[in-house]
Amino acid sequence: RERMFVSRDETPAFYELLKARGFEEALLLSTCDRVEVHALHSEPASAIGVLRDLLGGRVGLNGVDERLYGLSDRAAMRQLFAIASSLDSLVVGEPQVLGQLKESHRRAAASGMMGRGLERRLQSAYTAAKRVRSETRIGERPVSIASAAVEVAREIHGDLGRVRGLLVGAGEAGELIAARLLNHGLQDLAILHNRPRLAQSVAERLEASLVGPDDRDQALAAADILILSVGAGRHAVVHDEMKAALKVRRRRPVFLVDAGVPPDADPAIDRLGDVFVYNLDDLERIALSGRAGREDEAGAAWAIVEEMLAVFSGADAQRDATPAVTALRASFEAVRQEVLAGKGGDDASEATRRLVNRLLHDPSETLRLLAEHDPNGVAGAEDLLQRLFRLRAGENHEP
Incomplete structure (x- = not known):
């Protein structure tokens, strides 16, 4: 990806x-x-x-x-x-x-x-x-997860204005949490990613600084809040390098947010006494404690999506049919003009009878050929005619 x-x-x-x-x-x-x-x-x-x-x-x-x-x-x-x-x-x-x-x-x-x-x-x-x-209230869920991260960060570090953050990776969840922390006063944020283009893109959106691979150890040691958001299926940070960072930090605590799916943090890091590891599920439990019905919100949101899909599909089908209806109207008008120009002395009854015959000639001939070459298809064509002109089977409007 x-x-x-x-x-x-x-x-x-x-x-x-x-x-x-x-x-x-x-x-x-x-x-x-x-x-x-x-x-x-x-x-x-x-x-x-x-x-x-x-x-x-x-x-x-x-x-x-x-x-x-x-x-x-x-x-x-x-x-x-x-x-x-x-x-x-x-x-x-x-x-x-x-x-x-x-x-x-x-x-x-x-x-x-x-x-x-x-x-x-x-x-x-x-x-x-x-x-x-x-x-729906579905929009409250991500804000609450990010807000939970802010809450935990304040419990660990107090005033965020003196706290430095490091985002490793460029996943949506990690970026969302980082943005929320910045909005709540995080002093500084750096981006570390092994794909320079991705790192640059995230840094521009968050107005953050970039950290190169050569400065990785220094950046880890400087981070009071470490957000992992890679999701590559391998550990983005391992136990030994986290232990080394803590030594440089003189055991000052680190709030580690594992926003990777699958998880990015080496499970052994959780055994380090000065690192407080929270994954998305942990933050969600904090944010949604005592709140029920979030599944209903997602269900309600999907119901709206399906409803809007049906509305769009119906409108789109009408637009697709418009050129055919316009062409049909033009064809009928051309036949009407031909009938009017043909015999000026006809009375209204004769003129309209000839008009009906002319209008029905092409459809009748097409149905005859269809019945001859595709007997199975003629039933569908007849059904379509009945629905188009709101006919009832067996009706005869001949005088």
């Missing part, structure tokens, strides 16, 4: 690659925790294959198909709505991803990749997100 990350500077070139391969409307959402391309294409399966090749070829990963997945039609729309509503997030309900989506929207527009179709979908996703925020 980290190797697939597309930085802000690389985004225009990535869009040019998409244009060269036939994409006219696309949005790249590239963050520390996800790399997604939302696009409109007449052949979804082919488009997904092209995107797999682009992303896989970009990083040269073996077995890249195992790391990528493609969605189309309603499933793709559900994913977009879920992202905007903060339901597809490491910490459900955190608002950061919506801001990232809007920023990606602006970049796509600047690169000429936004059309009416994708714009409609994004605006519908934003509407769904607004409803989720206003009609």
Whole structure:
């Protein structure tokens, strides 16, 4: 995932690659925790294959198909709505991803990749997100987790204005907690990551400083609050280096937030007496103690997403049908004009009879050919006619 990350500077070139391969409307959402391309294409399966090749070829990963997945039609729309509503997030309900989506929207527009179709979908996703925020309490959950981190930090260190923080990694949860600590007076924050582009991106958003790999030991020793947010499946900080940092610190306490999924902290660190280790579950228990029904909030949020999906799908279907209805109206009008020009002396009854015959000629001929060549399909066509013109089977309106 980290190797697939597309930085802000690389985004225009990535869009040019998409244009060269036939994409006219696309949005790249590239963050520390996800790399997604939302696009409109007449052949979804082919488009997904092209995107797999682009992303896989970009990083040269073996077995890249195992790391990528493609969605189309309603499933793709559900994913977009879920992202905007903060339901597809490491910490459900955190608002950061919506801001990232809007920023990606602006970049796509600047690169000429936004059309009416994708714009409609994004605006519908934003509407769904607004409803989720206003009609449920799901947005309280991430703030509470981050607030719990602030509470624990104050219990350990007191005034945060004299406290230094170090964020190792660039995960959404870690960034959210770091931002909350900064908002509550954290004196200083540094970012340490082995991917310079990711580190720079996070540092810009948080207005934090960068720490290079050569300064890792010094940064660990200086950190009063250590936030681990890598989630790479291996320990981001191990027991021995934490023990060495404590020695330099002369046993001054460290508040360690393990925001990695899977965990980033070496379990042995918990045995060090001056390190207070809290993971996301620990913070959630503090934040949600005595509060019930959070599952109901997520369920209510998903219900809103499904409702908004249905609204969008219905409106989209109506838009798709409009050109056909317009063409039908134009065709009928052309026939009417021909009938009027044909025999000016006809009375109204004869003129309207000829008009009806002309209008029914092409559909009748098509039904006859369908019955001759596709007997199974004619029943479906007849059913469609009955629904289009609100007919009842067996009715005969002949005089």
